[in-house]
Amino acid sequence: MQTVGETPRESGDAGRHGDRPAERHPGRQAEPPTDRLVAVAAGHEVDAEVHESVLQEPPVLEVDRFNLWYGAKQALHRITMPIPLNKVTALVGPSGCGKSTLLRSVNRLNDLVQSVRITGDMRLNGDSIYDPRMDVIELRKRMGMVFQKPNPFPMSIYENVVYALRIDGETNRGVLDEVCEGSLRGAALWDEVKDRLQDSALGLSGGQQQRLCIARAIAAEPEVLLLDEPCSALDPIATGKVEDLIQELRGRYSVLIVTHNMQQASRSSDYTAFMYLGRLIEYGATPDIFTKPILRETEAYVTGRFG
Amino acid sequence: MNSERLSGRRLRSGYASLAAHGEPWVWLTASSLSLAIAMIVGLLAFIASHGAATFWPVPQDLLTLKDGRSLLGEVTQREAFEPATATSAGHPARRLVRTGAAAGSPFEWIDDTTIAATSRPEWGTVVERLDAGRLHGFPRRLLHGETVVAEGPAEVWKAFLVEHPAARSRHRRAGRIDKQERGDLQRQLRAARLAVVQAGLDAGAGNSRQAEAEVREREVVDRVAEQEKVLDEETERLRQRNAGWAVEFSTASGETVAVPLDEIVRAWQPNRLSVTDSLGVYLSRWGEFLGDDPREANSAGGVFPAIWGTVTMTLIMAVFVAPFGVLAALYLREYAGSGPVTTAVRVAINNLAGVPSIVYGAFGLGFFCYVLGAGIDDSFFKASLVADGQPTFGTGGLLWASLTLALLTLPVVIVATEEALSAVPNSMREGSYACGAGKWQTIRRIVLPRALPGIMTGLILAMARGAGEVAPLMLVGVKKLALELPVDGTFPFIHPEREFMHLAYLIYDVGFQSPNSQAARPMVFTITFLLVAIIALLNVTAIWIRSRLRRRYVAQQF
Numbered sequence: 001m002q003t004v005g006e007t008p009r010e011s012g013d014a015g016r017h018g019d020r021p022a023e024r025h026p027g028r029q030a031e032p033p034t035d036r037l038v039a040v041a042a043g044h045e046v047d048a049e050v051h052e053s054v055l056q057e058p059p060v061l062e063v064d065r066f067n068l069w070y071g072a073k074q075a076l077h078r079i080t081m082p083i084p085l086n087k088v089t090a091l092v093g094p095s096g097c098g099k100s101t102l103l104r105s106v107n108r109l110n111d112l113v114q115s116v117r118i119t120g121d122m123r124l125n126g127d128s129i130y131d132p133r134m135d136v137i138e139l140r141k142r143m144g145m146v147f148q149k150p151n152p153f154p155m156s157i158y159e160n161v162v163y164a165l166r167i168d169g170e171t172n173r174g175v176l177d178e179v180c181e182g183s184l185r186g187a188a189l190w191d192e193v194k195d196r197l198q199d200s201a202l203g204l205s206g207g208q209q210q211r212l213c214i215a216r217a218i219a220a221e222p223e224v225l226l227l228d229e230p231c232s233a234l235d236p237i238a239t240g241k242v243e244d245l246i247q248e249l250r251g252r253y254s255v256l257i258v259t260h261n262m263q264q265a266s267r268s269s270d271y272t273a274f275m276y277l278g279r280l281i282e283y284g285a286t287p288d289i290f291t292k293p294i295l296r297e298t299e300a301y302v303t304g305r306f307g
Numbered sequence: 308m309n310s311e312r313l314s315g316r317r318l319r320s321g322y323a324s325l326a327a328h329g330e331p332w333v334w335l336t337a338s339s340l341s342l343a344i345a346m347i348v349g350l351l352a353f354i355a356s357h358g359a360a361t362f363w364p365v366p367q368d369l370l371t372l373k374d375g376r377s378l379l380g381e382v383t384q385r386e387a388f389e390p391a392t393a394t395s396a397g398h399p400a401r402r403l404v405r406t407g408a409a410a411g412s413p414f415e416w417i418d419d420t421t422i423a424a425t426s427r428p429e430w431g432t433v434v435e436r437l438d439a440g441r442l443h444g445f446p447r448r449l450l451h452g453e454t455v456v457a458e459g460p461a462e463v464w465k466a467f468l469v470e471h472p473a474a475r476s477r478h479r480r481a482g483r484i485d486k487q488e489r490g491d492l493q494r495q496l497r498a499a500r501l502a503v504v505q506a507g508l509d510a511g512a513g514n515s516r517q518a519e520a521e522v523r524e525r526e527v528v529d530r531v532a533e534q535e536k537v538l539d540e541e542t543e544r545l546r547q548r549n550a551g552w553a554v555e556f557s558t559a560s561g562e563t564v565a566v567p568l569d570e571i572v573r574a575w576q577p578n579r580l581s582v583t584d585s586l587g588v589y590l591s592r593w594g595e596f597l598g599d600d601p602r603e604a605n606s607a608g609g610v611f612p613a614i615w616g617t618v619t620m621t622l623i624m625a626v627f628v629a630p631f632g633v634l635a636a637l638y639l640r641e642y643a644g645s646g647p648v649t650t651a652v653r654v655a656i657n658n659l660a661g662v663p664s665i666v667y668g669a670f671g672l673g674f675f676c677y678v679l680g681a682g683i684d685d686s687f688f689k690a691s692l693v694a695d696g697q698p699t700f701g702t703g704g705l706l707w708a709s710l711t712l713a714l715l716t717l718p719v720v721i722v723a724t725e726e727a728l729s730a731v732p733n734s735m736r737e738g739s740y741a742c743g744a745g746k747w748q749t750i751r752r753i754v755l756p757r758a759l760p761g762i763m764t765g766l767i768l769a770m771a772r773g774a775g776e777v778a779p780l781m782l783v784g785v786k787k788l789a790l791e792l793p794v795d796g797t798f799p800f801i802h803p804e805r806e807f808m809h810l811a812y813l814i815y816d817v818g819f820q821s822p823n824s825q826a827a828r829p830m831v832f833t834i835t836f837l838l839v840a841i842i843a844l845l846n847v848t849a850i851w852i853r854s855r856l857r858r859r860y861v862a863q864q865f
Contacts, residue, residue: 141742151737200859
């Protein structure tokens with residue numbers, strides 16, 4: 001493993017997605033720290049290690065020099081990362097490192113928090129997400145999101161799944177039925193609930209509720225699927241089912257998943273990004289991150305020696 | 308050193324264990340709960356036992372006093388007392404006898420020591436008369452004009468049972484004609500007269516429209532006169548058939564009282580009644596209480612108009628207060644940001660809940676009746692105002708009373724709704740937003756259904772508070788006697804401007820304004836019992852709806 005100061009840096013890397021290379025090295029000018037994580041903790045800016053393999057994928061979502069503050073506290077620091085199309089991308093990192101904040105910034109759920117301020121931008125298939133002219137409601141319809149705790153709505157299973165269509169004013173029973181069945185099959189829940197679609201969704205078990213939420217999220221054919229620690233409130237069996245489901249979604253949907261579970265990240269994702277204290281530290285293909293990361297800090301984290 | 312510290316800790320733990328286990332707190336909390344329950348249950352049991360017992364026939368005593376007087380009546384109360392002149396031995400006691408004597412008070416305290424003999428005569432009869440109170444006596448003769456139909460208690464009673472129902476139903480029929488059909492004709496006359504006045508107001512006196520209206524009025528007058536003639540014949544016929552029928556009773560003091568047959572509401576011999584017969588009398592009196600108009604300054608008869616007024620007013624109030632309260636709370640909780648203004652508004656709402664209700668009554672009178680109502684009268688009901696100076700909406704009425712109470716209970720609904728809204732998990736809102744729902748869609752489809760049980764709780768509290776309120780109602784439309792219900796068969800069928808009766812006000816009126824408070828007292832208990840029962844019924848219905856909603860929307864998670 002190399003120390004940070006000696007890390008060879010592909011010059012093309014910076015040019016490709018950070019347009020102004022001069023701005024990418026503020027931390028280095030102060031001092032070359034021996035450990036990136038220490039440097040980050042001390043408040044220095046540190047460049048992300050983004051593997052070449054990520055940059056070769058066509059992106060569905062591009063995060064571009066994204067900063068976010070909660071009041072005076074900065075929670076995200078110049079995050080720049082492309083999310084590959086039709087791949088599963090995992091965000092890992094210790095608690096409080098900004099993974100969920102980043103995820104919630106993608107569909108602008110952070111708009112609901114009054115004290116949030118951002119700079120930078122994200123682009124969904126080329127459309128600027130933070131463009132003032134962007135209709136946030138239309139934007140959210142292009143994404144699906146699944147939360148940490150299952151949050152089925154207080155209505156029937158059927159109505160839960162077709163919720164996104166209902167609020168769009170879809171009333172054609174045929175379309176709704178079709179979407180409902182398709183989504184529930186997609187979420188591997190159809191066989192379990194097909195006989196009680198009109199029952200309250202609140203009567204399902206936790207794992208079923210979470211898969212219902214996934215069905216709800218994929219019902220509107222989203223361009224990106226955002227999963228915020230979808231298994232953290234589930235038991236191992238339900239977790240296994242949701243993971244299997246993510247495997248099935250692979251290739252059909254672009255998935256961005258936040259997880260605390262290293263095994264889960266290594267099993268179910270194509271790409272993994274390691275974040276620490278609001279910074280992106282290393283980002284690459286999952287096998288590379290888990291077996292031959294560029295940074296020893298990443299290795300320390302994914303093998304469980306730190307974090 | 309170590310062992311010393313250990314033993315020190317052990318010593319402390321000996322003192323601390325009582326507090327640590329919290330045994331005293333269990334006792335303290337449990338005893339306050341039991342105290343609360345005892346008070347509530349005690350009050351309800353007191354009301355229920357007195358209220359339910361009112362109509363049960365009690366035995367009738369014939370008291371012969373040492374001074375030679377005889378009294379026939381029901382003993383309603385016994386108590387120990389301090390006589391003015393010290394009597395010899397024993398515990399001096401006296402009893403309150405309801406004699407219904409024609410002269411003097413219908414109740415009399417009798418000192419036990421003055422009683423020579425007590426008996427329970429078989430044929431002692433209690434007669435409930437239409438408007439002269441009760442009569443206690445022995446049936447002597449049944450008369451039809453000059454003819455004696457029956458003589459002797461048994462014979463009279465047998466004949467009475469045959470003749471009385473028919474006479475009563477003829478009497479009721481005549482009363483109904485007087486009240487409804489004649490009232491209808493009077494209303495038609497008034498409407499025609501007001502149409503003339505209105506035409507004059509619209510286009511100046513003496514114009515063609517007024518002339519037309521006058522022609523129409525004359526037609527109406529002629530038609531009404533004809534119909535009145537028919538009604539007169541009908542009532543005359545009914546009264547003729549009842550005329551002359553009377554029952555003669557001899558009272559304990561030896562007088563003879565003749566009571567016209569159709570003025571007897573019901574009569575019974577308390578000492579002859581079996582349990583089933585008692586039950587019959589009991590139920591018949593409850594039936595009259597629940598279904599009839601009041602008699603004798605509200606101290607007898609029924610309270611149907613008051614039941615009707617209470618329920619209608621409470622429901623109309625709920626219909627007004629629910630949307631306003633919920634919308635206000637929605638804005639406060641879902642749209643308004645948090646800041647000093649929002650806080651001030653919240654504090655103000657909570658303070659409103661503490662404003663004395665009479666203040667709401669004064670506001671309702673000043674604003675609803677005198678400003679809004681006067682405005683409505685001015686634009687739509689001017690004729691009535693001009694013709695006989697009678698305001699339509701410009702005085703107290705059902706609508707204004709409901710609105711006043713809606714205002715009074717608004718804080719309760721707002722606070723409860725806010726609580727319910729804040730109890731909706733944020734994750735549900737976020738989930739909805741993440742699906743691309745707008746704010747209103749989220750509120751309507753997710754937040755409101757989920758908060759509905761809590762909102763219902765607020766509404767239940769508001770209804771309970773509103774239904775039991777008296778003070779503001781006295782200013783905005785409740786009357787001692789208002790037999791015309793706000794909904795009836797006359798066009799336009801709903802009359803929100805009419806004054807109405809209310810059970811809570813009736814309690815006050817019968818209990819504290821009645822000329823015959825002794826006779827009215829049992830009625831007070833019964834009315835209270837009824838009011839509590841109605842409020843409980845409204846609450847139970849609302850709670851049932853709420854639990855259904857809760858099962859649907861707030862089922863257990865996991």
